[in-house]
Amino acid sequence: MKVMQGLKYSKDHEWVKIEGNKAYIGITDYAQHSLGDIVFVEIPEVGKQLNSGDVLSVVESVKAASDVYTPVSGKIVEVNQSLGDSPEKINEDPYGCWIAAIEISNPSEIDTLMEPDDYERFCKEEE
Amino acid sequence: MKRTPLYDRHCELGAKIVDFHGWALPLQYSGIIEEHRKVRNAAGLFDVSHMGEIAVEGPDATEFVQRIITNDISRTKDFRIVYSPMCNPDGGVVDDILVYKFSSDFYLLVVNASNTDKDYQWIMENFRGRVEVKNLSEEYAQIAVQGPEAGKILQKLVNIRLEELKFYNFVPEAEICGRKAIISRTGYTGEDGFEIYVKSEFAPVIWDSLLDAGKDCGLVPAGLGARDTLRFEAALPLYGQELSEEITPLEAGLGRFVKLDKDDFIGKAALLKQKSTGVKRRIAGLEMVDRGIPRTGYDVTADGVKIGYVTSGNFSPTLGKNLGMALVDSAYSEVGQEVSVVIRNKELKARIVVLPFYSKRYVKG
Numbered sequence: 001m002k003v004m005q006g007l008k009y010s011k012d013h014e015w016v017k018i019e020g021n022k023a024y025i026g027i028t029d030y031a032q033h034s035l036g037d038i039v040f041v042e043i044p045e046v047g048k049q050l051n052s053g054d055v056l057s058v059v060e061s062v063k064a065a066s067d068v069y070t071p072v073s074g075k076i077v078e079v080n081q082s083l084g085d086s087p088e089k090i091n092e093d094p095y096g097c098w099i100a101a102i103e104i105s106n107p108s109e110i111d112t113l114m115e116p117d118d119y120e121r122f123c124k125e126e127e
Numbered sequence: 128m129k130r131t132p133l134y135d136r137h138c139e140l141g142a143k144i145v146d147f148h149g150w151a152l153p154l155q156y157s158g159i160i161e162e163h164r165k166v167r168n169a170a171g172l173f174d175v176s177h178m179g180e181i182a183v184e185g186p187d188a189t190e191f192v193q194r195i196i197t198n199d200i201s202r203t204k205d206f207r208i209v210y211s212p213m214c215n216p217d218g219g220v221v222d223d224i225l226v227y228k229f230s231s232d233f234y235l236l237v238v239n240a241s242n243t244d245k246d247y248q249w250i251m252e253n254f255r256g257r258v259e260v261k262n263l264s265e266e267y268a269q270i271a272v273q274g275p276e277a278g279k280i281l282q283k284l285v286n287i288r289l290e291e292l293k294f295y296n297f298v299p300e301a302e303i304c305g306r307k308a309i310i311s312r313t314g315y316t317g318e319d320g321f322e323i324y325v326k327s328e329f330a331p332v333i334w335d336s337l338l339d340a341g342k343d344c345g346l347v348p349a350g351l352g353a354r355d356t357l358r359f360e361a362a363l364p365l366y367g368q369e370l371s372e373e374i375t376p377l378e379a380g381l382g383r384f385v386k387l388d389k390d391d392f393i394g395k396a397a398l399l400k401q402k403s404t405g406v407k408r409r410i411a412g413l414e415m416v417d418r419g420i421p422r423t424g425y426d427v428t429a430d431g432v433k434i435g436y437v438t439s440g441n442f443s444p445t446l447g448k449n450l451g452m453a454l455v456d457s458a459y460s461e462v463g464q465e466v467s468v469v470i471r472n473k474e475l476k477a478r479i480v481v482l483p484f485y486s487k488r489y490v491k492g
Binding site: 036037039040042058060062063064065084 | 154155158159160161352356418419420422441442444449471
C-alpha cells in the first residue's frame with residue numbers, strides 16, 4: 001500500500017491536496033485496492049455546496065458502489081471529467097486522479113485530517 | 128464459516144476471501160476483470176466445492192425425480208445431464224439444479240450451495256416410492272476448468288478422450304491424476320469447460336496439478352467475482368436474483384426447461400395456468416444509455432411509473448458496457464423499449480436488449 005507525502009488523509013480513505021484555498025480530493029491507494037477494478041465514477045456537479053462528510057461522488061467497482069465523502073466543507077469548483085471515460089485510471093494512479101476540487105470554506109477542518117504517517121498506521125490497524 | 132478442502136490453497140494464492148452463504152470462498156485472486164478475461168481467452172480454474180450433491184437411488188428414482196423437476200428425463204440416456212428448475216406448488220422456483228443420470232435408478236442432483244439444506248428437506252417432504260435419498264455434499268469437492276483452453280489442459284491429466292465427451296454429458300468413473308472422478312462437460316461461464324467431482328481429500332493435489340498443467344496455456348485461478356460477471360454476460364440465471372420462490376421459470380425465460388406435456392409434477396397446474404394466461408412480467412436484458420451501473424434491486428421505470436426491478440447488473444468486461452437483467456412488466460419487455468433505471472434517486476435512460484449479452488461458445492460436439 002502506497003501513502004504519498006504532502007497530502008492529508010481522512011478516515012474514509014480520501015486524500016486531500018491543498019492548493020491555496022482549494023482542496024483537491026481523491027481516493028487513496030488503500031481504497032482503490034480494497035474496491036478492486038473500478039468501472040464507474042460519478043462526476044459531481046460544479047457549483048454544488050457541500051458540508052464535510054457529505055457524499056462527493058460514487059465510485060463503483062465490479063463488486064459494488066461506494067460513496068466518496070468530502071472531508072472539507074465548501075463549493076465544488078472543478079471536476080475531473082476524464083474519469084468519466086477512464087475510471088480505471090484510479091486503480092493505476094490513485095494519487096494522480098483527483099475527483100473534484102472544493103473551495104475551502106472552513107480551513108480549520110484541514111487540521112482534523114491525518115498526516116501520511118498517521119494514515120499509514122491507521123490503515124494497518126484497519127487490516 | 129465453512130471451508131472447502133481448497134481453502135488453504137486460496138490463502139496461499141493470495142485470494143481475497145469472502146463469506147458466501149456461510150462458505151469462506153475466494154472473491155478474487157489477481158482481480159475480477161483480469162480473471163474474467165483469462166476465462167474468455169484462455170482458461171480459469173474455479174473451486175466450486177460449495178455446491179451440493181444429493182443422490183437419489185432406487186427402483187422408483189426416475190419417477191420420483193420426474194415429480195420434483197419441471198424438465199423431462201423420461202428419454203434421457205445414461206451419463207447425460209439435464210438442467211431443470213425444481214418448483215413449489217405455486218410454480219415458484221425452489222432451486223435450479225443439474226440432474227446427472229447414472230442409470231434409471233441412480234441420479235445425482237447438483238444443487239446451489241445456499242439451497243442444499245432447503246433442497247434436501249424439500250425432497251424429503253415430497254418423498255415417495257422405493258427411493259433412497261442421500262446428501263453427499265460433504266464427500267465431494269468440485270473443481271471447474273472453464274475457457275477455450277480448458278480441454279487441452281485437462282486432457283494432460285485424465286484417462287479419457289475429452290473430444291469424445293459431448294456438451295452436458297459426463298464420464299462416471301474417469302481418472303484424474305490417478306484418482307477416481309466424475310467429469311462432465313458443463314459450466315457456468317458461457318465458455319467450453321469441464322466440472323470435476325472428486326473425493327474431498329483429493330481436491331488439493333488435483334487443484335495443484337491442474338494449475339501446473341495449465342501454466343503454459345494461461346490458466347489462472349478465478350474467484351466468485353469473475354464467476355458472477357461471466358455467468359451474467361451469458362445471462363445464466365443466479366438463484367436468489369433471477370430465480371426465487373416468488374419467480375416462476377416461465378417468468379425467468381426458462382420455458383424450454385418446463386415440459387408441461389409430461390406427467391404430473393410439482394408446480395405443473397400453476398405453470399399451466401400461467402402459460403395459458405401469459406406471463407405478466409419477465410426477465411429482460413437492459414443496456415444503459417445514460418452513464419451508470421444498474422445494480423440488484425434498483426427500480427426500473429417507464430413513463431415515470433415503476434415497471435420492475437434489476438435482478439443483476441454490472442459493467443460487462445467483454446462488451447465494455449453497463450448492462451443489467453431486470454424483472455419487468457411484460458408490456459415493456461420488447462427489445463428496443465426505452466426504460467429508466469433509478470440510480471441514486473435519478474432516472475437514467477436504458478433500453479431493453481436481447482439476452483444473452485454474450486453468445487456462448489460451448490463446444491456441442
